[in-house]
Amino acid sequence: MPVNANHAPSPPDDDDKGDDDADEAGGHTMPPTPPTENPTKHPTLVPTLPSTEKLPERLMCQATGDPHIFPFIGGKFDIHHEGVFTNMEYKEEDNQFIFQSKMTYCSPAKPWSGGLTIKCIFGLALQTSEGVKLETSSKMAHIRYNGKKVTKRLQMLPGRVFLKQVKKRVRMRGMAGIILPGDYEYTITNGKEYYIKLMTQKQYSTFFLSLTKKGRDWFGKAPGICGGGGQSQYVKPPNTDKSDDNKAKLKNGGNVIGYPCQKCVAGLGYVGALCSCHEFLVAPAKQLFAKHLAPGTWEKMGQFKLNQAKMRLEQKKCLLFMIRQPEGSLAWRHPALRAMLISQSNDCALDALTGTAKNHKRFNRAELVDNLCNSAMMLVSKRSPSKTLCTLVGKCHLKTKRCHRYGVGSRTRRRRRI
Numbered sequence: 001m002p003v004n005a006n007h008a009p010s011p012p013d014d015d016d017k018g019d020d021d022a023d024e025a026g027g028h029t030m031p032p033t034p035p036t037e038n039p040t041k042h043p044t045l046v047p048t049l050p051s052t053e054k055l056p057e058r059l060m061c062q063a064t065g066d067p068h069i070f071p072f073i074g075g076k077f078d079i080h081h082e083g084v085f086t087n088m089e090y091k092e093e094d095n096q097f098i099f100q101s102k103m104t105y106c107s108p109a110k111p112w113s114g115g116l117t118i119k120c121i122f123g124l125a126l127q128t129s130e131g132v133k134l135e136t137s138s139k140m141a142h143i144r145y146n147g148k149k150v151t152k153r154l155q156m157l158p159g160r161v162f163l164k165q166v167k168k169r170v171r172m173r174g175m176a177g178i179i180l181p182g183d184y185e186y187t188i189t190n191g192k193e194y195y196i197k198l199m200t201q202k203q204y205s206t207f208f209l210s211l212t213k214k215g216r217d218w219f220g221k222a223p224g225i226c227g228g229g230g231q232s233q234y235v236k237p238p239n240t241d242k243s244d245d246n247k248a249k250l251k252n253g254g255n256v257i258g259y260p261c262q263k264c265v266a267g268l269g270y271v272g273a274l275c276s277c278h279e280f281l282v283a284p285a286k287q288l289f290a291k292h293l294a295p296g297t298w299e300k301m302g303q304f305k306l307n308q309a310k311m312r313l314e315q316k317k318c319l320l321f322m323i324r325q326p327e328g329s330l331a332w333r334h335p336a337l338r339a340m341l342i343s344q345s346n347d348c349a350l351d352a353l354t355g356t357a358k359n360h361k362r363f364n365r366a367e368l369v370d371n372l373c374n375s376a377m378m379l380v381s382k383r384s385p386s387k388t389l390c391t392l393v394g395k396c397h398l399k400t401k402r403c404h405r406y407g408v409g410s411r412t413r414r415r416r417r418i
Helices: 019-023 244-251 307-325 326-331 334-352 363-379 387-395 402-404
Strands: 059-064 068-070 077-079 082-092 095-107 118-127 133-137 154-157 161-167 184-189 195-201 205-210 273-275
Touching: 059 082, 059 363, 068 334, 082 205, 095 205, 118 195, 118 205, 133 184, 133 195, 205 363, 307 326, 307 334, 326 334, 326 363, 326 387, 334 363, 363 387, 387 402
Parallel strands: 077 273
Antiparallel strands: 059 068, 059 205, 068 077, 082 095, 095 118, 118 133, 154 161, 161 184, 184 195, 195 205
């Protein structure tokens, strides 16, 4: 997605006020079994990390496109099966939060997908205990609240759930007068546990989910493809350390703990992993979407193939493009963002090989910049904000009150050109 120049409220901590936020506003086989009407319950797995492992200060999950999923902790992976999947589900007596993604066909099978047709995220829906039910998709030019179109730009919903919607329009260098179609952004927060961005466009949809300091208590009790079930949810398949993303993570001082789904394949030549996540498939009766998606045929994964020469060439193009951008050069100096930059450059390369947005030659790189900017925004801490992150947020022409000490937060509105 292109980068938005409009103001976006920063992720709240548990002591933030809702009004403040409103003001600042080779050959593995996946299970061939088709989805059942009542999928199995979320499994209890063997932990791959000691319980004392230190968690990141800001727990963030991101999923974009066809679809590349970055869980709260652990490695990046793709899902190429059709259905509605649980991103995260938290339930207590007086609190219930459900967040789902609808993934459907968007491209023919590729050699690197093991014969699986490519799926994309086209729909996003969530529900809170206060009765707030929101839904949007790539085919909508709006978001729906309890089935009705939201027309206001800013709106406070029951439970002090704050909603902001923006239509994003960004021109890209070398393509004067060309505006990417159907680009919308929705910011949702309750000022207590979570901060969410839903972004839709014609090609596919993207989401960012960040848990606040208070929301971190949900981690370990909120299973889903984001890995909110805790460290015990993660599984480390054979050859995980040999995948391209994980090698880069280890080289830059990170840990490799696996993936939040039971069935995954990874190894030499893989960019992240391919996972089935069948245990998080949602039966039609439990889907939040107005139009339910019936279970389809569960595709069987065949032999994995990837043209390494073409992949390396596209990776180099995407990474060099980012390093030459002000945002990319700053991200390269931040340990957490460097690994993310390498991983997202690999995704950019895969998208280029897949032919995503082929009518807009630089679309994938623009989306890479946008994802990096939104990730940096969500990683900024309120009590000890990083100067590098705040500088990066400023370069992205985004605004947050967390970075005022570094001079970031001006209300001047500018349009980011790529």
